[in-house]
Amino acid sequence: MTSQNPQLPPYRADHVGSLLRPKELLDARARHAAGELGADELRAIEDSSIRDVVRMQEDIGLRSATDGEFRRSSWHMDFIYQLGGVSKVQDELKVTFHNAEGDLEFTPSGLRVDGKIHLQDPIFADAFGFLKDTTTTATPKLTIPSPSMVHYRGGQASIDPDVYPDIEEFWTDLSAAYAAQVKALGELGCTYLQLDDTSLAYLNDPSQRQMIDDRGDNGEALHVKYIRQINAALAGRPRDMRITTHMCRGNFRSSWVASGGYDYVADELFNQLQVDGFFMEFDDERSGTFEPLRYLPKDKFVVLGLVTTKKGALETKDFLKRRIEEASKYAPLEQLCLSPQCGFSSTFEGNDLSRDEQIAKLELIVEVAQEVWG
Template sequence: MAERTKPPFRADHVGSLLRPPALLEARGAAAAGRIDSEDLRAAEDDAIRDAVRMQEEIGLRAVTDGEYRRTSWHMDFIYGLDGIATADDKVKVSFHNEQGDLEFTAAALHVNGRIGVSETVFGDAFSFLRDCVEGAVPKLTIPSPSMVHWRGGRAAVDEGVYPELDGFWADLTAAYREEVRRLGELGCTYLQLDDTSLAYLNDPAQQRHVTEIGGDPEGQHVEYIRHINEALAGRPESMSVTTHMCRGNFRSSWVAEGGYDHVAEALFNELDVDGYFMEWDDERSGGFEPLRFVPAGSKQVVLGLVTTKKGALESKDELKRRVEEAARYVSLDQLCLSPQCGFSSTVDGNALTQDEQVAKLRLVVETAEEIWG
């Protein structure tokens, strides 16, 4: 089986890592005013250096900074764009787990000015990561442009700034193109756009949400795919781009359910990315049948078979069996393996230990080596 020399790799991971206790303590101290921003930055730097060493020692060929400088996987980036601010109202999202439901509440976003990118969002964070790695590829994760629209829709965009949504999308995708160009200049060769909407849209309950925000539940994914392609137009030739889709990941809980059937054909044939990180860690994700739409060639599907929501370790035999099952629908050479999501999409983290996290990442590397060589 051919070795992969470009991302995504046979053994890969989504991005976020559990925040170590020392970093959580430093964040709490900063919030309470006991330490300043420089002290917090130093604590983040130390934690990121340790995380990079851990990933490289395990054998991962792509490493991230664990998203240690963020509070959440997407909002830190979105608020870094010009023209977007927090709103007075709150967004409430219901998450589910085996014990019941829990509610996540965050400030809503409001587009109150022309969208742009005065400063390269996460530019300093990527540069620090780039300079920390020794032999691996530094990977940066950012939310897709869809996430600026997904929660609030038309109502979140000031009509005085953007009377028509076409202008909103034109400025948003232009800002992303400029961001991608700058990241390329910084040496980013592995960029991942995280997009929950492309998984959520398979759930009838989430399709109703699209209707409520003024969208078309049947074709919203096609519109989002078109705008993602606009955002990536002209990206550096040296940059590999993937997208990650999940159904919610907060304190080991989830939001949506349903297979990828609704979005699969457009997703695999129209979205201009090199690889797809997709979760298939339990029955909520449906079967592998949608993989039949993956075109033969260079596009990769990274099977998220190892859950980040529980500490119990999966068996290699079961993982191999499931990879074989997926290979009934797409060539084995177009498959890779990873955890199903990040370990800590928000600063809170999922319900497993640091040791369990490391064991799962090591399991991915060892299993991939045994499957693909």
């Protein structure tokens, strides 16, 4: 039976990455966008906000700390637009998010692959360096979107056929760019990297697979392709770097996109994807049962996303312990950890809860993990 080294991530109490932006930071970003605040002044406010949020994570007792993604507008596009060969476009594709009150239409900027994909410079290098210098007791954790996210939203239609007449060359270049990014992060001292990948959760939803088919990609097998490409990106990873992936079904202003358990992707996901741990959303019935955890191999970990970030109401310890016990029927308790189901602020707007409610949820996770695993 595998056992977790408490010095290595994922940790028994962990979290996904993004955190609610403080009002001062939101105001500063708005003033900067309006031309009323210089880049240096914005940077100073970002730095101060990140120092505060790192202290908060360490004071709570979390073993990993992120910068809350405070320098980003969105969890993925700020990274993707820095890849060579990718341009920002305003397309007409609307994404429909759902919540208890109804639907939200979100029209994010799209992307166009109009040049050969390459890594110009290590992305988020300065942001990670600042985080590494700021943490004192916690492991600095960097989150970046997985390679799949460059393809999922627009598919082959977003790739210029004159640049990539053979789609396999696109995949080769994309994985090579990511491999260069991972190598560079290792050289910067990053030992905990998380690849955020909504597609591996979305593709459990038959309506998402149908959408992929309708646009000319193969919805039935796309997850296998994505797993292969992520593995290619990680093939030369540094020996001391722990890598996890996080999968959710959409997280924008407390709303979601897809439904369905992990059954469709679980076998390939757990047995083929070469990561150390899986952050998985399990906060409501849309996430399905714990049954897919039966595929978990002996040397990997699942971080159970049982605490929702979509609303402020605090879960009880008894509820969380019961859910952990249910999960342990399918995967050994020694291979399980606890976290929120997603970030608190995947985009700068954030979810519908307060900073105090966010802190209470993180504190609860630390306390329950201590009581369950010691």
